[in-house]
Amino acid sequence: MEQILSSNSSDSPLRLALVAHDAKKADLVDWVRQNTSLLQGADLFATGTTGTKILDASPQLKLTCLKSGPLGGDQQLGAMICEGKLDALFFFIDPMSPMPHDVDIKALSRLAIVYDIPCAHSPSTANFVLKGLFSQRETGA
């Protein structure tokens, strides 16, 4: 957490959170691989298991692994949102399985809405959000 930037401006790297439930981890790892050229310009933060899998597949990325989701990683990301330390959340949720840390998942999703940061729950939405963020940077909009 010490590496987290306290503020962001258009010339500093985007700060992006990457999270996926077990059934969706392969989708997120694939999506990251497909978008490596954009993502390697960002500061990435991920819950523990998700981050480890992403780094196995894409070791060139600048990614900080937090705690595993069920052990508090979702809450760490929520705290970062509250503190203005994340620019977007890419959270591939498994809609078919009950989760022991459901309250943490809801809290993280809720804070993304409260603080109005862009949030994507699937690859197609993630494509729009990522391209939108980078084009906003380019145009200064």
Ligand SMILES: O=C(CO)COP(=O)(O)O
């Ligand atoms: O459970 C998660 C998000 O709710 C993800 O946590 P892991 O990346 O540690 O599996």
